[in-house]
Amino acid sequence: MKLSDWLRNARVVAVVDNQFGDTGKGKFVDLLAERSDVIARGTGGANAGHTVCCNGRRFSFHLLPSGILCDADGKVNIIGNGVAVDPRVVCHELDTLADMGMSTNGLRVAYNAKLVLPQHLLLDRIRERAMAGGQLGTTGRGIGPAYRDHYDRLGLTVNDLLNVDVFVCKLRRNLEEKVSILRHVDSDLVRHILSHDHLGSGRFYHSTHVIDEDAIVQEYRRFGLRLAHYVTDTDALIRQAVYDDKRVLLEGAQGILLSIDHGTYPYVTSSDCSIHGLARGVGLPQRVVDRTLGITKAFYMTRVGEGPFPTELGRERSAAWCRDATATREAETAQQPDINDADELRQGMAIRQRGDEYGTTTMRPRRTGWLDVPFLRYAMNIHGCDMALTMIDVLDDCDVIKVCTKYFYQGPDYYIGDRLLQAGTILTTAYPDVNVLTHCQPHYKHLPGWNTLTRDIRKREHLPLNLQNLIAALIQWTSANIVAISVGPDREQTILQ
Ligand code: IMP
Ligand code: MG
Numbered sequence: 001m002k003l004s005d006w007l008r009n010a011r012v013v014a015v016v017d018n019q020f021g022d023t024g025k026g027k028f029v030d031l032l033a034e035r036s037d038v039i040a041r042g043t044g045g046a047n048a049g050h051t052v053c054c055n056g057r058r059f060s061f062h063l064l065p066s067g068i069l070c071d072a073d074g075k076v077n078i079i080g081n082g083v084a085v086d087p088r089v090v091c092h093e094l095d096t097l098a099d100m101g102m103s104t105n106g107l108r109v110a111y112n113a114k115l116v117l118p119q120h121l122l123l124d125r126i127r128e129r130a131m132a133g134g135q136l137g138t139t140g141r142g143i144g145p146a147y148r149d150h151y152d153r154l155g156l157t158v159n160d161l162l163n164v165d166v167f168v169c170k171l172r173r174n175l176e177e178k179v180s181i182l183r184h185v186d187s188d189l190v191r192h193i194l195s196h197d198h199l200g201s202g203r204f205y206h207s208t209h210v211i212d213e214d215a216i217v218q219e220y221r222r223f224g225l226r227l228a229h230y231v232t233d234t235d236a237l238i239r240q241a242v243y244d245d246k247r248v249l250l251e252g253a254q255g256i257l258l259s260i261d262h263g264t265y266p267y268v269t270s271s272d273c274s275i276h277g278l279a280r281g282v283g284l285p286q287r288v289v290d291r292t293l294g295i296t297k298a299f300y301m302t303r304v305g306e307g308p309f310p311t312e313l314g315r316e317r318s319a320a321w322c323r324d325a326t327a328t329r330e331a332e333t334a335q336q337p338d339i340n341d342a343d344e345l346r347q348g349m350a351i352r353q354r355g356d357e358y359g360t361t362t363m364r365p366r367r368t369g370w371l372d373v374p375f376l377r378y379a380m381n382i383h384g385c386d387m388a389l390t391m392i393d394v395l396d397d398c399d400v401i402k403v404c405t406k407y408f409y410q411g412p413d414y415y416i417g418d419r420l421l422q423a424g425t426i427l428t429t430a431y432p433d434v435n436v437l438t439h440c441q442p443h444y445k446h447l448p449g450w451n452t453l454t455r456d457i458r459k460r461e462h463l464p465l466n467l468q469n470l471i472a473a474l475i476q477w478t479s480a481n482i483v484a485i486s487v488g489p490d491r492e493q494t495i496l497q
Contacts, residue, residue: 017255024390026050036249036268042281044253045084050359082281083202087223137305161224235283267307302366314345346373404442411439
């Protein structure tokens with residue numbers, strides 16, 4: 001179906017991610033922002049990284065909605081109540097846009113969004129260093145500890161930045177608990193982490209109290225003053241927009257397989273980045289969402305950080321390499337890997353280079369593997385069938401495309417509820433359970449590549465035949481309704497018909 005037909009009569013449209021994030025949501029948000037009056041984020045925080053290419057310029061945002069580039073004609077861009085807001089990052093992104101002469105007048109930040117504070121970044125980073133073998137590979141942006149405080153009823157909100165006395169009181173209570181934990185941690189490590197520029201370059205370190213409360217109050221009062229102009233009741237604003245029949249665009253962050261509720265727990269982020277969490281995080285009931293577009297990378301996939309990834313090219317070797325601090329973009333370029341290399345690790349490396357698969361937030365190489373249909377079927381159970389395929393051009397000169405259509409479970413007897421999995425059990429839909437996934441042997445279909453440059457193609461019928469066949473096979477395996485195909489990073493490099 002064509003995107004324009006799919007959008008007919010749609011008021012509230014959501015763009016979500018069917019995989020582990022980084023599928024190219026930003027581009028579709030940017031594309032759909034043009035037709036929208038309100039654009040809103042509802043989950044995640046500065047762990048997200050949205051890259052949007054517009055007129056040959058590349059923009060990366062962590063917290064501002066990607067629609068901010070369309071800040072014109074009274075469009076409203078919302079950071080919703082479900083977002084973990086690091087005010088330092090918001091202020092920094094606002095400065096960057098101001099320096100480029102771009103307007104941000106349409107930005108609105110939920111007064112009840114969750115506040116990320118220095119102690120959250122500190123605890124996130126301590127946990128990653130101290131938990132030998134238990135690392136999650138987080139982005140170190142304090143997301144887990146901030147949401148944890150929220151559920152622990154110790155959290156602060158953006159609104160607290162506007163009311164100094166309340167801020168001081170809540171901060172004190174919050175720090176009391178944190179400092180009692182931090183006293184058991186190696187003080188050199190604490191001091192070292194606090195010296196990072198994301199943490200005020202040491203400004204918040206206190207030799208006796210560990211964290212300097214006054215320094216936080218001072219700095220965050222400044223952020224409050226800077227942001228006050230944008231803070232409002234965005235839940236009410238967006239409800240009114242829906243009531244007035246305006247066009248609303250919901251912008252997902254991360255991907256469903258990283259969702260705290262639907263992902264490969266515990267290797268997930270700390271918000272529900274599925275359509276459910278997104279609607280809730282902007283204060284809307286999910287039933288008002290008219291269309292959900294699940295962005296899906298094809299015909300490969302990526303994952304950043306730890307956690308199971310059955311189709312990873314080079315398996316454990318790849319995971320170990322991507323974890324290694326010396327595995328940089330430059331180091332990989334120097335190796336000149338070939339996209340048809342018989343060594344899977346090197347083939348994965350070549351795909352990573354073509355797709356520029358290095359984290360927007362952390363610059364880490366993204367682990368790379370083949371498209372996993374059992375995962376996709378799982379995602380579609382929640383997000384529905386409508387999707388856009390992205391990054392097609394990355395595999396333009398790959399000779400053989402492998403697609404995983406099912407798994408053979410090869411582990412010990414294991415119960416998933418009332419279903420017993422035994423060695424040899426076939427799974428056509430994934431369970432997001434680490435004990436299952438680590439024992440799944442992918443079964444691949446081998447299909448011939450298309451060996452044609454696709455970046456300039458704008459109509460489906462002009463796609464090379466092998467690629468058309470591959471897309472037809474994907475539709476047959478999953479019942480996907482593909483409404484757009486992305487063949488390059490630019491807005492124009494999209495097949496809409
Ligand atoms: P956290 O969100 O920083 O707590 O990290 C938890 C996990 O989610 C780690 O594996 C991260 O690499 C992953 N993650 C968080 N945000 C993103 C994203 O925007 N893209 C891809 N992976 C992400
Ligand atoms: Mg991203």
